[in-house]
Amino acid sequence: MIATDSFLPLARAVARQEGVEALAVVTIPHPIGGVEPEQLDGMLSAAVDRVAAALLTDPEEVVTVPAPAVHDAPGGVLEFLAFAEDRQWSDGLPLVPPTEELVARAVAAAGRDAGELIGLVPPSNRGASVAAVAANAVMAGCPPELTPVVLAAVEAALDPRFNLQALTTTTHPVTPLVVVHGAVAERLGFNSGPNVFGQGNRANAGVGRALRLVLQNIGEARPGRTDRATHGTPGKYAYCIAENTAVTRFAPFHEDRGGGAAGAVTVFGGEAPHNINDHGSTDAAGILNTIAGTLASLGSNNLYLRGQVLLVLGPEHAEVLTREGYDRRRIQEAVHAHPRARVSLAGVSAGNLDRYRRTAPHVFAGVPDDAVVPMLDAPESLLVLVAGGPGKHSMLVPSFGTTEAVTVDVPAGGAGA
Amino acid sequence: MAVRIIDPSGSEPPTERRATAARPTSLAGARIAVLNNGKPNAEHVVGRLGAHLAERFDAQQPVAVEKPNSSRPFEAQVLDRFRNFDAAIVGVGD
Numbered sequence: 065m066i067a068t069d070s071f072l073p074l075a076r077a078v079a080r081q082e083g084v085e086a087l088a089v090v091t092i093p094h095p096i097g098g099v100e101p102e103q104l105d106g107m108l109s110a111a112v113d114r115v116a117a118a119l120l121t122d123p124e125e126v127v128t129v130p131a132p133a134v135h136d137a138p139g140g141v142l143e144f145l146a147f148a149e150d151r152q153w154s155d156g157l158p159l160v161p162p163t164e165e166l167v168a169r170a171v172a173a174a175g176r177d178a179g180e181l182i183g184l185v186p187p188s189n190r191g192a193s194v195a196a197v198a199a200n201a202v203m204a205g206c207p208p209e210l211t212p213v214v215l216a217a218v219e220a221a222l223d224p225r226f227n228l229q230a231l232t233t234t235t236h237p238v239t240p241l242v243v244v245h246g247a248v249a250e251r252l253g254f255n256s257g258p259n260v261f262g263q264g265n266r267a268n269a270g271v272g273r274a275l276r277l278v279l280q281n282i283g284e285a286r287p288g289r290t291d292r293a294t295h296g297t298p299g300k301y302a303y304c305i306a307e308n309t310a311v312t313r314f315a316p317f318h319e320d321r322g323g324g325a326a327g328a329v330t331v332f333g334g335e336a337p338h339n340i341n342d343h344g345s346t347d348a349a350g351i352l353n354t355i356a357g358t359l360a361s362l363g364s365n366n367l368y369l370r371g372q373v374l375l376v377l378g379p380e381h382a383e384v385l386t387r388e389g390y391d392r393r394r395i396q397e398a399v400h401a402h403p404r405a406r407v408s409l410a411g412v413s414a415g416n417l418d419r420y421r422r423t424a425p426h427v428f429a430g431v432p433d434d435a436v437v438p439m440l441d442a443p444e445s446l447l448v449l450v451a452g453g454p455g456k457h458s459m460l461v462p463s464f465g466t467t468e469a470v471t472v473d474v475p476a477g478g479a480g481a
Numbered sequence: 482m483a484v485r486i487i488d489p490s491g492s493e494p495p496t497e498r499r500a501t502a503a504r505p506t507s508l509a510g511a512r513i514a515v516l517n518n519g520k521p522n523a524e525h526v527v528g529r530l531g532a533h534l535a536e537r538f539d540a541q542q543p544v545a546v547e548k549p550n551s552s553r554p555f556e557a558q559v560l561d562r563f564r565n566f567d568a569a570i571v572g573v574g575d
Contacts, residue, residue, distance in 0.1 A: 066526065068574030075573040083499040092526070095575050101525035108526060112533040119511075119534075119568045122504050131490050139482040153489055167487040184494065191492035199489040230552040235575055282491035292575070369552065419521060422549045466552035 066115070068094035073289035074233055077187040085126040088118035137161060153203065153281050155273070155301055162199035166208075170198035173208035174215055175475070182215060183222035185283035186229040187290050192218055192282050200277040204302075206270035209252060213267075213329060214274045216472045217242045220331040221275065225468040231333045232285040236365055237297040238464040240279075241334040241374070242271055242304040243449065245318035248327030248474045254306035258453025260376075261305055261337055272302030275331075297336045308451045311379040313386050317449040318471050320392065326476035332374050332447070333467035335365075337459035342381065348388040351381050351458075352395070356402035358460050359439050359446075367407060368420040369465025370427070370441050375399070376459040378452040396443035410434040508538035511567040515543040518572050519551035527570050543570075 067075035069091040079087035092111050096104055137147050144161050148154050160166070171178045171194055178195035185192050194215065201214045221228050221240050231238050244254045244267075255265035263269065285291040293300075309316050318328035342354040359373060366373055375395070377385070385395060399405055409417065412433070420428040427437050440446055447469055452459070505511060513534060515527035524547060531543025546562070548555050563569055 066530065066570060066572040066574070071574040078573060081494070081496065083496045084501055085498070086501060092574075096523065096526050097521035097575055099522070101522050104522060104526060105529060108529045109533060112530060112537060115530055115570065116508060116534060116538050119508060120504055120506070123501055130493050131488050133488050135486050135488060136483040137486045139484045144484070151490075161484055162487045162489055164485050164487060181492075185491065189494040189496055190490060191495065193492060195487060196489060196491040199487040203489060227552065229554075234552070277489070281489045284490075369550070415521065422519070425549075464552070466550060 065089045067091050068096055070094040071292065073286075074187070074292055077284065077290045081187055081189050085128070086123035088121070088123050090114045090118050134164070152286060153277070155276060155280065157301065159203040160205055162202040166202045167195060167199050169208045170202055170206070170211045171195055174198065174211040176215070182218050185222065185278060187233055188282070188284035190282045190284065192222070192278060196282055197274075197278055200281055201270070201274040204270050204274035204277050205266070206274050207266070210267060210270050210274070212474050213244060213248065213252065213271050214278075216329045216474045217271060217275045217331055218278055220329055220470040220472040221279075223470040223472075226331060226333060226470050227464075227467045228279075228283075230466055231464055232279055232283060233290055233292055234464065235292050235294045236464055237293055237295050237335055238333050239297055239299045239303055240275055240331040241299065241461060242275060243317070243330040243332065243451075244271070244304065244306040244327070245316055245323060245330065246307075246309075246327030247325065249306040256306035256308035256310075256451050260308070260451045260453070261459065268304045268306065269302045272299075272304030275304075276300055276302065299334070299336060303334075305376070305451050307449050308379060312382045312450050314382065314392055314450055317447075321471045323471050324473045324476075326474060328471050328473045330469050330471040332372070332461065332469040333464040334374060334461040335463070337376065337461045340381075340458040340460055341456065342458070343456040346384070348385050348390055351384055352398050352402060353404055355458065355460070356399050356404035359399065359405050360407045361439075361462070362407055362412070364439075364462045365465035366439060366462050368423050368428075370424050370445070371465040371467060372445050372447055372463050372469055373440065374447045374449075374461040374463070374469070376452065376461065377448065377450045378455055378458045379450055380454065380456055381458045382450045392448045393443070395448050396446045399446050400438070400440045400443040405439050406436050407439060408434065408436045505567055508534060508540045511540040512565070513540050513543045514563040514566045514569040515545045516555065516569060516571045517545060517547035519548050520572070520575055523572055527572055530570055
């Protein structure tokens with residue numbers, strides 16, 4: 065395997081994932097992109113002997129030592145935090161020690177067997193048992209009753225449609241946004257109102273953070289190593305909102321997706337939300353124009369990898385739209401067809417056009433170099449829900465592109481235990 | 482005072498360890514696949530390395546394949562085509 069040198073830890077992780085931990089890896093200087101191909105030739109010529117040697121030499125065996133299932137950790141606050149830091153368990157913020165008692169209570173609240181396997185978390189492919197997820201939920205500060213929500217979020221993130229392997233290792237600033245829907249959100253006190261993407265609510269903060277800790281501690285998505293994010297995003301600390309269904313006549317998001325009455329979570333592989341400020345419009349046409357104009361962006365993964373974009377309508381924008389008879393479907397259709405939800409390719413570099421034509425030939429092949437192309441493949445590419453408090457703002461959350469939102473029910477029984 | 486805590490890193494991966502193929506003693510005549518992962522210039526990198534192996538070590542001219550979307554794995558049927566090759570060069574990077 066050839067790896068650019070800064071990607072060596074990821075190359076090792078991928079080899080281990082495939083069961084060939086000892087695979088020969090030859091490194092070349094990073095980066096290989098962003099330059100003319102011929103500029104790489106000297107470096108490639110110099111690397112050939114090492115490639116040949118790697119192909120001809122038996123690789124050294126790699127020995128891994130399994131982690132113990134329990135630890136005797138120091139009880140002092142600062143000493144425990146140092147202990148956790150040494151094991152790379154922390155996101156940088158303080159952690160609650162996942163004591164046997166607290167983890168047992170978290171597992172009991174889920175009503176599931178501690179050893180039940182939820183799935184394998186990439187890129188390590190380590191097993192996320194109910195107990196291991198619960199330990200991370202405890203560390204994130206979740207009270208026991210939040211465990212079923214965390215488990216549902218982990219299950220959703222491990223659905224193959226979500227493409228967690230790519231999301232967790234990419235250079236793109238993406239992380240799972242957890243959206244909590246329905247009765248469970250209200251019962252457990254999630255914030256769906258003012259400052260919904262911000263700080264100040266234990267359930268939102270705890271569930272968002274717990275999922276991140278699962279990705280880091282079980283999946284071994286470690287910043288600068290296997291997590292290759294160029295900048296990352298603040299949502300990598302915690303990124304969790306609840307849907308606000310109190311103020312509109314919209315069908316709840318999860319019910320449109322087959323979710324149950326007890327409530328559900330959706331994970332969406334999103335960037336940071338981008339504001340849609342519209343204080344001036346008094347009708348749906350004005351607001352839709354601003355939404356469409358915010359959607360159109362040359363810098364978005366959604367331009368060339370396509371996929372879904374999430375529109376989080378503020379309640380006041382949603383009220384104007386619903387007053388004029390717009391339901392979710394009509395909003396999707398209106399934004400998809402909107403003349404502002406298109407981008408001009410004029411001035412786009414030849415290198416980018418070549419890339420776009422490879423990744424999305426259905427949009428870019430056979431169109432002139434200065435064509436105007438739609439941002440969305442279909443109305444359904446725009447996911448629409450309502451959240452937030454008073455104010456003339458909505459939010460647009462671009463996605464990684466090669467990912468699909470996944471909705472999983474939260475069982476009614478477990479969360480009350 | 483110590484506290485007994487549950488390790489949060491989950492269980493060992495169930496991946497079956499696979500033995501790597503026996504190394505050839507020489508690359509002369511070797512059939513080499515070069516897999517382009519879809520990243521910019523990846524085609525050039527693996528292609529040039531394969532060509533150099535042919536020129537300097539008498540390997541056969543490399544057989545190339547690409548995946549158009551770097552965010553998805555190679556299709557299984559694509560990889561199946563290379564079961565009978567002596568070596569493959571793949572990449573991770575940017």
